Amino acid sequence: MKPEPAADLVAHLAELEQYALALPGASFDLKWQQCRVVSLENKMFALFLPDSVAYKVAAEDFLALTGLPGxxxxxxxxxxxxxxxxxxxxxxxxxxxxxxxxxxKLVLARLPKTLRLYYGA
Structure with missing residues (x-):
């Protein structure tokens, strides 16, 4: 699948945010005046800015992903x-x-066992 042009990410931010909020246990908060934050048990797992999205990745994937354009x-x-x-x-x-x-899932793995079981992990 060929990635779409760069400018199109902004058009998809609302869709990505709705996707994140639909994940089990996800909650929304507005932090630092402009960051739309999606959390699990008050632990952030996605940030939505006016022009980008940020999220946690596995340590072994971090360098490879940050080498990609955009x-x-x-x-x-x-x-x-x-x-x-x-x-x-x-x-x-x-x-x-x-x-x-x-x-x-990375955030869920660091929660106490009772909460992991509650969310089906």
């Missing part, structure tokens, strides 16, 4: 292995959705 380490969150996607040049929309779902 993908960079997320400011202030790179040390926790977050990437910021600002275009669809390097990642197609289904790949970003899969990344958001995986980010939720």
């Amino acid at each position: 993908v960079r380490p997320a400011p202030y969150l790179a040390r926790a292995r977050w990437i910021q996607v600002s275009s669809l040049q390097g990642l197609a929309l289904p790949d970003i959705k899969a990344g958001i779902a995986e980010s939720r």
Whole structure:
């Protein structure tokens, strides 16, 4: 599947946000005046900015993903292995959705066992 042109990511941000909010246990919050945050049990797993989306990735995938066009380490969150996607040049929309779902799983894995069981992990 060929990625769409770079400018099209902004057109899909609302769709990506709705996808993230539809994941089990997801909740929404507005932080830092412009960041639309999707969390699981108050642990962030996706950030939506006016022109990009950021989410947590597995440590082993971080370097490979940040080498793609339109993908960079997320400011202030790179040390926790977050990437910021600002275009669809390097990642197609289904790949970003899969990344958001995986980010939720990474956050879920760090929750207490009772909460993991509650969310079916």
